[in-house]
Amino acid sequence: MPIDLEEAIALLQRTPAVLDALLRNLPETWTLRNEGEKTWSAFDVVGHLIHGERTDWLPRAKRILEFGETKAFEPFDRFAQERESRGKSLGQLLEEFARLRAQNLKELRGLNLRPADLEKRGRHPALGVVTLGELLATWAAHDLTHLHQLSRILAYPYREAVGPWRKFLGVMACAGHSAAT
């Protein structure tokens, strides 16, 4: 069942405003705190999304269209934001993400993809053969996976403060479940 490209874009174009509403000017208690050693803060997550806009989703889509399965995608650097976000404010990162996402969706629309194009195949360095439709569905689902993670990161400082309600709050029980994309 191939995705409807307009429906995927409807989700993708919302993410910058969602993150802005959630994170801009939120106290640093929330935005710089992570979930313990080797986990990410909200600041780290936005940097990761920026790096994806630059190097992952649209560049991989274009590689599929140009090279098919003959040239694998570049591996994605999950730690790039540690250098690339350095010295920036969260507000700057939110603006950078919004600008890059808008540019990329404009370029995606400009590709004028038809449903048949979504069946085109490329090569992921770890997963092997994937289709353009799978890549674009993953772009949208990847936003949601990080929104899922952000809600958990923001809830983390309150895990004691909620007292006996903790057992009723799903976000406090979430084990994370993510890996590299």
Added chain:
Amino acid sequence: MPIDLEEAIALLQRTPAVLDALLRNLPETWTLRNEGEKTWSAFDVVGHLIHGERTDWLPRAKRILEFGETKAFEPFDRFAQERESRGKSLGQLLEEFARLRAQNLKELRGLNLRPADLEKRGRHPALGVVTLGELLATWAAHDLTHLHQLSRILAYPYREAVGPWRKFLGVMACAGHSAAT
């Protein structure tokens, strides 16, 4: 460790704009779809949050201040939105939620709570003794638990479409974990 009331309010006041940015005018593929039998759609979640504004958080806070432990909270109806949302659009629900939340936060500020007030005790019908600070922390964490749930509900229609990336996407592996509050 008591919560900082201003920091809790900083989160609480953001939620209506976050949900609006995420859900308003999103195709019904996303907003009316649930995760299978007896689960909620995004539309259901917003209705549930509205019912909480009307009957749960601030009314319970006022009961603590007025009656302490001597009068238990009214039990919360987790299914009220099935009748209360009937015939309404998601846009209407988003506006109703934003209006009620703004009113409630204005009233909360008007209570002029001091840190010592957060230690005041009330009685939850199932959990027993709880403090005002725990109730207010739970109000904020409850928003996050439903943002966590919403990201999962929206990802659900794409669990096949993402192909082999599914195993990398934490939101696809989330088991829910929620119960009544």
